[in-house]
Structure formats: structure tokens, C-alpha cells
Amino acid sequence: MNKKEVLEIRKQFTPANCAITRICGCYVDHEKNKKMESRDAFLSLPEEEAFKYFDIFKKTMSGTMGRNMLNMEFPLDAEMPGGTQEFLMKLRNSKLEDDMLLEEFYDKVIESYIYEENYYIVLIHAMYDIPGKSSDNIEMFDASDNVYEYLLCSICPVSLSKPGLCYNAEDNRIQDRIRDWIVDVPDKGFLFPAFTDRNMDIHGVLYYTKKSEDLQEEFIDHVLGAKMPMSADTQKETFQMLIEDTLGEDGDYETVRNIHETLNELIEEHKEEPEPLALDKTDVKKIFEKSGVPNEKMETFEENFEETAGEKASLLAANIAETRKFNIETPDVVIKVNPERMDLVETRIIDGRQCLVIAVDDHIEVNGVNVRTVKAPGSITVAGNEETEDIEQ
Incomplete structure (x- = not known):
């Protein structure tokens, strides 16, 4: 998925565009006990409550592509009978009306999600009637051919509000404030199936993480079973190691500066593109050569790249560059x-x-x-x- 496709799904989280059919939730305490479960038709929720859920769903699809939102693909075995992708397909096709599948899903999350406090698992089912587009890219809502049926999961930390004083209007006095358990913005989440080329992609999933350095590999493996890419922080560390390994002890300030300048120029050239700029081994090699890395140093570049990043690895330019400092x-x-x-x-x-x-x-x-x-x-x-x-x- 790219930025435009993410924004197209985010636009549904308003009263006018809402395509959500059902919402389910499970409140889990710090000892991994299910304290509360709920199942509702989304349109039956009070308006103020629905607005707050819209905020949660928008947050689950926010941040930077490749850093907070990661495109992942399912390996072949995940799509086989008994695989994680097959289970998610069953859950989606049930429209969240199968209690046994819901319980199994909650158990998978609780078993693998690492969080020491209370949290709230929110799962929605939606049916988006994809509008067609004219040649000049204008949406035609009466020309839809496909329906995008999907699940969106949001995992939100729940914390006790801070103690303090408040004004009681009824008694006209200041008193001790009642402390409530507050549902915070999502920490993790996913969209399944992915929405690729404005259509349903059952072979992919969009994963959300609030902190780019905390992907939670066990959660991804156990709940999604998708191929996990390098985190943004790991990509940056990999690129720094690649520079050091290539230049060796002869690395100088001007060469390193040139590499970062060349990288930032590339990002500037591609800033209007919806797809994040991805750099493979050949692309990084060209950046080094253009930045003045001596030919003798480039002789071992490909070997260094494969050892440091992997032969078919791809690094997102936005993750490895310093555009602000x-x-x-x-x-x-x-x-x-x-x-x-x-x-x-x-x-x-x-x-x-x-x-x-x-x-x-x-x-x-x-x-x-x-x-x-x-x-x-x-x-x-x-x-x-x-x-x-x-x-x-």
C-alpha cells in the first residue's frame, strides 16, 4: 500500500463515509485475563462513542510509510490450511459473528502481545464499495465494480487517569476527581487484507506500530505469520554500518557528507511520489559512487552489502537519511x-x-x-x- 491508498481507507472513518458493519472488543488486564468482551453493530453506537472510535481507527493508519506503517506479505505456508492467513480469512468472512473464531483471535493476541499493563483489543469488519475513477482521476461513486471487505485491528493501552481535583458543578465545590481507566491511542494494529492498487490484496497485510523500533516479532509471527521487514531503526543502523565497512579507516568527513547530500537530493526528487523511495543494492552502490567513494573501496561493496543487509534487501531512503538534522x-x-x-x-x-x-x-x-x-x-x-x-x- 502507498500513502494515497492509506488515505482512501482513512476517509471512511467519518459518519458520512462509514463502511463499518460490526465492532468487537476485548479488555485485557495486566495478568492477561479477559475482563470484558463486546460485540455491536457499529451504527448502533452512540454518536459521541462512534467519533472516539473513528479517532482510534485513524491513528491505526497514521505515521510514516515504512516506519510506522509496514507492508508485509504472507509466505506460502501461511496461506495453506491451518495457516495464519487462512485463519484471518475465516475471521473476515465470518463478519465477526462467529464467537469461537473471535475467542481464538483474542487468545492469539493475548499470548503473543507484550505489554505489562491493561489494554483493549478493538476489531472491526467493514465493506467498502470502491468507487471507480475517470481518466482524469475523479471518483465516480456510481461506477463501482468491487467491494473491499476487510478487518482492522487496534490494540490500545488502557491506563488509570492521574489523581487530582475537579469542580463539581452540581454541588458547586472543588472535590477529589474520580480516577477512570482511559483508553489511549493504539500501540499496535493491522489492516487485513491489504488495499493494493485500489483493490483487495489477500496476500498482504498493513501493520501499524506506534514506536518504529518496537515491532514485536512474536506478535507478528503468531497473529499474522507475515514476513517481517527490517525496522526503520535497523535499516538506519545497517546503512551506517555499510558506510563504515565500505570506507574502512580511510573514511573522511567530506565523503560521508556527500553520501548524505546525494541521498537527500534523491528524496527531494521523489517527494511527490506516493510510493516510498526504496533502495536496493544497485541503488546504494550508485549513491556511493556518485558521492566520491574511491573505486578501490567499491570493489568489496556488493559483498559488504549482502553480509550487512542481505542480498535482496531493500532500504527505504526516508529511514536511512537525516533530512532534519x-x-x-x-x-x-x-x-x-x-x-x-x-x-x-x-x-x-x-x-x-x-x-x-x-x-x-x-x-x-x-x-x-x-x-x-x-x-x-x-x-x-x-x-x-x-x-x-x-x-x-
Whole structure:
């Protein structure tokens, strides 16, 4: 799924576009006991309650593609009799009216989902009549040929509200506030089947995680059985290792800076594309070569890539690039640079020491205080390796 397809499903979570037929829930305590279960026709819910559920469903399909929302495919054995995908198909086809299937689903989640406090499992069934589109991409709601039938699961932490005082309007006094168990925004969730090319894709699932570094492999394996991609954090670490392994001890600031500049240029070129920019072994190799990595270093690139990432691995550019910050660190100094102005920093050998040289074209602030700069054109500030900071004309 891409951003446009996710947004198309999100648009259904409003009263005007609602395609939800049934909603089921299971409240689980910190000891993994089922404390409450519910089954309702969604349209029978009170309006205010339905609006709050809409917010939960929208959150389950939010964030960054490839970081918070991950496309996953089912291996062949998951689609065989007894497989996880086959079970999810049965659950969807039951329209959430089979109590035994629901109990089995809840048990699967409770057994594998890792959370030490209370949480609420919300599961909905929906039927979306996919509108056709004209040649100029305008939706034609009276030209629908397909119905997208799907499940959306949201797992929400439930926590006790903070103690405090409140105003009692009835008695006109301040009193101790009653503490309630509050359903929070989703931590995990999934959409099944996937909605790919504006149609149902029973071979895929869209997985949601609030924290990109916490995918919960056991939950994915036990409940979904889908192939788990590298997390966004793992992709970033893999790319950093690939740079270090390729450059070796001869890696210099300019080359690393060039790699990140080339990567950010690619992201800028593809920012209007609905699909996230994915980079395979060949793409990363071209980035390194364009950034000035010496030919002798590139001789072992393919071997390094396969060992570090995997032969057929793909890295999302948004996960491995630093588009909002560019940090330069020494044991005693941290410099934060606007990624668009990395050209302001360069390295030089001054008095036999390697130094970082930062061009100062405007003012300097120290802890929020403006300080005087050298009143000479082209003045630069030099940050030494460890101790000194010089000013050169």
C-alpha cells in the first residue's frame, strides 16, 4: 500500500463515509485475563462513542510509510490450511459473528502481545464499495465494480487517569476527581487484507506500530505469520554500518557528507511520489559512487552489502537519511548543522591538527546571547579536535 491508498481507507472513518458493519472488543488486564468482551453493530453506537472510535481507527493508519506503517506479505505456508492467513480469512468472512473464531483471535493476541499493563483489543469488519475513477482521476461513486471487505485491528493501552481535583458543578465545590481507566491511542494494529492498487490484496497485510523500533516479532509471527521487514531503526543502523565497512579507516568527513547530500537530493526528487523511495543494492552502490567513494573501496561493496543487509534487501531512503538534522560529534563537542547547509562545514589541517572549519556569514549566539564576530569578510570559526577554537581571517 502507498500513502494515497492509506488515505482512501482513512476517509471512511467519518459518519458520512462509514463502511463499518460490526465492532468487537476485548479488555485485557495486566495478568492477561479477559475482563470484558463486546460485540455491536457499529451504527448502533452512540454518536459521541462512534467519533472516539473513528479517532482510534485513524491513528491505526497514521505515521510514516515504512516506519510506522509496514507492508508485509504472507509466505506460502501461511496461506495453506491451518495457516495464519487462512485463519484471518475465516475471521473476515465470518463478519465477526462467529464467537469461537473471535475467542481464538483474542487468545492469539493475548499470548503473543507484550505489554505489562491493561489494554483493549478493538476489531472491526467493514465493506467498502470502491468507487471507480475517470481518466482524469475523479471518483465516480456510481461506477463501482468491487467491494473491499476487510478487518482492522487496534490494540490500545488502557491506563488509570492521574489523581487530582475537579469542580463539581452540581454541588458547586472543588472535590477529589474520580480516577477512570482511559483508553489511549493504539500501540499496535493491522489492516487485513491489504488495499493494493485500489483493490483487495489477500496476500498482504498493513501493520501499524506506534514506536518504529518496537515491532514485536512474536506478535507478528503468531497473529499474522507475515514476513517481517527490517525496522526503520535497523535499516538506519545497517546503512551506517555499510558506510563504515565500505570506507574502512580511510573514511573522511567530506565523503560521508556527500553520501548524505546525494541521498537527500534523491528524496527531494521523489517527494511527490506516493510510493516510498526504496533502495536496493544497485541503488546504494550508485549513491556511493556518485558521492566520491574511491573505486578501490567499491570493489568489496556488493559483498559488504549482502553480509550487512542481505542480498535482496531493500532500504527505504526516508529511514536511512537525516533530512532534519546533521550532527557532527567529537568526544567533547557536538555540532548540529542544517542539512541544507552542510557546505558551511569543512575539514582543514591547521598547525598540524585536523580541524572542523565553520563559515560564519551571519551572527553567532551563545546560550541565546548574541556575540561579536570577526568584522572581516569571509571570517570563519574553527573548532579543533579536542580543546581549541580559533578564528582565522
